[in-house]
Amino acid sequence: MSEQKTDDVALEYSTHQGQMNIVGFWIFLAAEISLFSTLFATYAVLFGRTAGAPEPAELFEAGTVLIMTFILLTSSFTCGLAIHNMREGSLKGLMVWLGITLLLGLGFLGFEIYEFVHYAHEGATIGSSAFWSGFFTLTGTHGVHVTLGIGWMIAILIQLKQRGLTAVTTRKVFIVGLYWHFLDVIWIFIFTSVYMIGMVV
Amino acid sequence: MEKKQDKYPINHIIGFALSITLTIIAAWTALSSDLPVMWIIIAIMALAVIQAGIQLFMFMHITERGATHAPWNMMFHAFVIAAIVVAGSLFTMSFGFTHDHGGGDHEDNSGGAESHEESHDDHEGH
Numbered sequence: 410m411s412e413q414k415t416d417d418v419a420l421e422y423s424t425h426q427g428q429m430n431i432v433g434f435w436i437f438l439a440a441e442i443s444l445f446s447t448l449f450a451t452y453a454v455l456f457g458r459t460a461g462a463p464e465p466a467e468l469f470e471a472g473t474v475l476i477m478t479f480i481l482l483t484s485s486f487t488c489g490l491a492i493h494n495m496r497e498g499s500l501k502g503l504m505v506w507l508g509i510t511l512l513l514g515l516g517f518l519g520f521e522i523y524e525f526v527h528y529a530h531e532g533a534t535i536g537s538s539a540f541w542s543g544f545f546t547l548t549g550t551h552g553v554h555v556t557l558g559i560g561w562m563i564a565i566l567i568q569l570k571q572r573g574l575t576a577v578t579t580r581k582v583f584i585v586g587l588y589w590h591f592l593d594v595i596w597i598f599i600f601t602s603v604y605m606i607g608m609v610v
Numbered sequence: 611m612e613k614k615q616d617k618y619p620i621n622h623i624i625g626f627a628l629s630i631t632l633t634i635i636a637a638w639t640a641l642s643s644d645l646p647v648m649w650i651i652i653a654i655m656a657l658a659v660i661q662a663g664i665q666l667f668m669f670m671h672i673t674e675r676g677a678t679h680a681p682w683n684m685m686f687h688a689f690v691i692a693a694i695v696v697a698g699s700l701f702t703m704s705f706g707f708t709h710d711h712g713g714g715d716h717e718d719n720s721g722g723a724e725s726h727e728e729s730h731d732d733h734e735g736h
Contacts, residue, residue: 435681439688446692450699471641478633486626489669493619590669594662600633601658605640609650 452543462537465607484513625668
């Protein structure tokens with residue numbers, strides 16, 4: 410789809426610094442995959458060791474989880490539209506779509522906090538059992554990443570407002586976009602291997 | 611730079627529609643189908659891998675080139691390592707073991723396996 414893009418490149422690739430930063434961020438994402446793989450492995454090994462705390466199948470609610478998944482998938486889409494607008498040279502479109510992405514991210518976080526509080530009320534906290542430690546560490550690490558991404562996006566929106574579309578700001582937007590899509594990739598695996606399998610087994 | 615991409619972000623729209631559809635299929639498979647548990651797990655994990663691919667190729671422009679390309683081979687290896695870490699941990703820590711919470715018959719492996727199977731059946735009633 411984009412192999413013919415070698416002759417003239419998008420603004421974020423226009424400087425050597427920008428290219429190196431983007432390659433470097435891909436390397437960071439590869440390291441993040443390894444980080445999350447250890448958390449997934451811990452969760453999988455500890456699965457079912459609830460030690461008298463509520464079982465996951467009793468607490469997981471398909472409705473809430475599906476809403477969270479759709480919110481995050483949509484935010485990944487709007488983030489893609491933001492990058493698309495940036496490539497069209499539309500600062501306004503970029504900022505609007507990035508703002509929508511930000512709001513969807515906040516919505517996701519709201520649902521996650523609601524979910525954690527609900528579980529804590531039902532007697533499942535990070536200290537209740539090995540299983541729930543694994544669960545809260547995995548989903549909590551993802552939640553922290555989302556929180557970080559939201560703060561990062563706010564900072565970039567301020568910079569865009571002040572400086573407009575330059576080689577530096579477009580590179581920053583592109584990188585935060587990569588980060589946001591990556592969080593969606595991780596969430597897909599949490600949705601599948603934690604919630605769906607947790608409700609089936 | 612404008613001429614390189616379509617005015618309409620068709621790739622993103624296809625990717626978004628596909629990811630929503632795949633999520634609904636996965637949720638239906640897990641919650642409403644009568645497939646055996648092992649087949650459900652295999653099916654929804656396969657759907658998750660496809661979804662990750664959609665994100666990488668349709669949203670993250672992993673095939674895109676500046677003057678250098680995105681290190682897609684490194685991402686591929688990261689996924690391989692992730693699969694080895696998860697599968698290897700399960701193999702060394704969980705494979706062949708059971709963990710019944712109630713019984714004191716931990717040394718009796720076959721008995722433990724049976725009670726584990728029973729608890730599986732109970733959960734399918736939910």
